[in-house]
Amino acid sequence: MIADLSILPEGMAASVFILLLATSFFSSFITVAFGIGGGALLLAIMASLVPVSALIPVHGLIQLGSNAGRMVMLLRTVAWHALPGFALGSVLGCAIGGVVVVELPAEAVQVGIGLFVIWSVFSRPPRWIRRWPVVTGGISSFLTMFFGATGVFVANFTKSLDLPRHAHVATHATMMTLQHGLKVLVFGLLGFSFATWGGFVIAMIGVGVVGTLAGRLFLDRLPELWFRRALDILLVLISVRLIAGGLGWL
Numbered sequence: 001m002i003a004d005l006s007i008l009p010e011g012m013a014a015s016v017f018i019l020l021l022a023t024s025f026f027s028s029f030i031t032v033a034f035g036i037g038g039g040a041l042l043l044a045i046m047a048s049l050v051p052v053s054a055l056i057p058v059h060g061l062i063q064l065g066s067n068a069g070r071m072v073m074l075l076r077t078v079a080w081h082a083l084p085g086f087a088l089g090s091v092l093g094c095a096i097g098g099v100v101v102v103e104l105p106a107e108a109v110q111v112g113i114g115l116f117v118i119w120s121v122f123s124r125p126p127r128w129i130r131r132w133p134v135v136t137g138g139i140s141s142f143l144t145m146f147f148g149a150t151g152v153f154v155a156n157f158t159k160s161l162d163l164p165r166h167a168h169v170a171t172h173a174t175m176m177t178l179q180h181g182l183k184v185l186v187f188g189l190l191g192f193s194f195a196t197w198g199g200f201v202i203a204m205i206g207v208g209v210v211g212t213l214a215g216r217l218f219l220d221r222l223p224e225l226w227f228r229r230a231l232d233i234l235l236v237l238i239s240v241r242l243i244a245g246g247l248g249w250l
Contacts, residue, residue, distance in 0.1 A: 029211040075170065086178075
């Protein structure tokens with residue numbers, strides 16, 4: 001598959017393709033093993049290798065496939081009661097994001113999300129995140145249309161539910177599947193040509209599934225306390241990366 005350059009978008013070198021495949025594997029592994037982080041890692045690397053005009057929709061399609069795989073793999077542990085309000089908010093957020101004319105500054109969104117998540121890690125997540133899932137779904141879905149990787153924001157909602165580690169990963173994956181699915185639908189309606197990137201996306205999702213399987217084996221052996229500590233550490237590290245990028249330090 002790697003040798004078949006016909007699946008690559010025009011202008012993409014084989015070396016870039018291989019690097020992105022490796023990133024897809026490790027990002028999927030990280031997301032399953034620790035509950036969050038893979039989407040932001042993949043976006044950060046794709047940002048310097050993929051045309052800006054295609055970055056958010058293509059990343060969204062890859063994440064749709066990756067999260068759907070995680071959802072199916074852990075379907076039994078999904079906390080379905082948390083989905084209806086979040087789903088309604090996500091529909092509203094993506095719809096509004098698709099028609100907004102003025103784009104939000106990506107740097108401001110990065111800094112804002114980073115500061116919010118760090119605050120949530122070192123304190124209890126704000127009550128409105130758990131009590132108003134419609135608002136959480138709406139805000140995160142609106143921002144994902146411009147920023148791309150808002151899984152770190154949604155992770156604070158799933159964290160506020162105090163779920164066991166398998167249920168946390170499964171529920172987060174289900175929410176992100178819904179969110180990325182809506183985003184891909186909106187970009188398709190706006191005229192983005194996903195067919196140009198079809199072979200590339202399929203390869204990225206396929207390698208991501210392998211990373212998901214490897215991450216699942218790690219998750220099964222990870223003690224509950226270690227999982228929660230690792231999740232908090234990873235949330236902080238990703239948030240620092242977002243803030244640094246938004247302030248132009250990277």
